[in-house]
Amino acid sequence: MNRVKKILVVGGGIGGLAAGAAFAQRGIETDVVEIQPDSGVLGIGINQPANSLRALKNIGVLEQVCDVGFQYDEWKYNDEEGNLIARCPSSMGGDGIPANNALARKDLHGILIGAAKQAGATIHYGKTITDLLDHGESVDATFSDGQHKNYDLIVAFDGISSAMRKRLFGDAYEPIYTGFAVWRVLAPRPDDVKCINLFQSTGAKAGIIPLSKDWMYLLNVTPEPDVRYEPNRFVNMLHERLAGFGGIIGEIRDHHLKADSTVVYSPLRECMLPAPWFKGRVVICGDAAHACSPHLTQGAAMALEDAVVLAEEITADHGRAVNDALNAFMRRRYPRAKFVQDASHQILADEMAVTSDNIAAARIKMAIDLPRQMAAADAFLNQPA
Structure with a gap:
């Protein structure tokens, strides 16, 4: 041996x-x-x-x-204005x-x-x-x-x-480039943000994830060409990409995304x-x-x-x-x-794949499918590694 x-x-x-x-x-x-x-x-x-x-x-x-x-135990899916589409309690954890x-x-x-x-x-x-x-x-x-x-x-x-x-x-x-990228930036956490909240728009998604008593981060998934952007453009580019969102995402965009904010840009490969x-x-x-x-x-x-x-x-x-x-x-x-x-x-x-033509049907499908899909993923991943 x-x-x-x-x-x-x-x-x-x-x-x-x-x-x-x-x-x-x-x-x-x-x-x-x-x-x-x-x-x-x-x-x-x-x-x-x-x-x-x-x-x-x-x-x-x-x-x-x-x-x-x-710590938190659910995910919430919303439209671009913050209206709830689906609530997905997590079945992971225990002991x-x-x-x-x-x-x-x-x-x-x-x-x-x-x-x-x-x-x-x-x-x-x-x-x-x-x-x-x-x-x-x-x-x-x-x-x-x-x-x-x-x-x-x-x-x-x-x-x-x-x-x-x-x-x-x-x-x-x-690695294969997916055609999409994610933008991330830190923001103050309001007291009512207590879990992952995701916001579906046409061809883009935003989200917020609480990190501590004081902080959370915003994410934005967007289609992007496979090119390298200059970091000094990140704040303005993220601001532009969040234009279609209202609610808390719009508030972060308008009040917390500053010229000196640190934006991390990651192509999804x-x-x-x-x-x-x-x-x-x-x-x-x-x-x-x-x-x-x-x-x-x-x-x-x-x-x-x-x-x-x-x-x-x-x-x-x-x-x-x-x-x-x-x-x-x-x-x-x-x-x-x-x-x-x-x-x-x-x-x-x-x-x-969500477009202005199919977004109404996509929201209905999300409300039906997401709780089942997330529960199935939780059940599989909660098994021993």
Whole structure:
């Protein structure tokens, strides 16, 4: 039995940090390398549904994320003026796990850095792999600083543009642009905003998600060309794209979207690496393997589950053969990741297909279908990862 004793995690985002914590907590010597020069994170807020919170509980940080976040147990779908179309109570959670907990992305990132370091993982910034050599029983890594080191396993959480995915599988599974993007900006939270509220317009959707006692964030999904916009245009461009919304979205647009507001713009790209996600002693995880649109708020959840499940399988039975562990990992992870990607993409497609000609019928369909669709997704994802 060739027990895994040393692991390299490539990528210091949510999945990579969770993996660093999960491996180190199980007694594995763990290095995490992050190509960015520091631990700064780009983003506004992030929802963590119950399945994600279970993964966070597994690495011991559930209480921390709940202390700084905002818990809620339903989603509301509205028209562009704020009139209710459908209310979707969440059936996720239980046994002390909230249905959802949303928080600032930087807070989640900081908590995971602390968990990884406390467990004994070593995090290196401004560093990545430049070459690797898989010997079958171990793999040699060459780093951008010229260092060389041998590992029993390399785990890549290096994001949707993953260099490690390309290294292992070539260009065949590069991300595909959906034709849509999401804009996000922070705003003060009124007392009556206590859950996700989404607002459907023609060919666009807006939403608000509470993050804390004081703050929430606005999101806006719009069709966009596959071009790079200049960040100094983001505020004006978002203001223009929110023109069709009234109610609370209009209020944020008119009173809280300022010239100095930090707007984050993210083109929505998808990637699904066919099983298996590994070759030899290297495995691809998180967005590098299965990036999805954010319509079920499951992107980070899938990465967190990847981290915990991989750690469980590698250390099962006091350490099993690596190939057996990776195959067991795939049996548990591929169906869930594929479900999330397919369901999220369908929601995106349905929302963006709403036009001025079909919007009345679309609202009726939403009122009938959304509670059933969300309940089915909850039931599937509330099962153990």
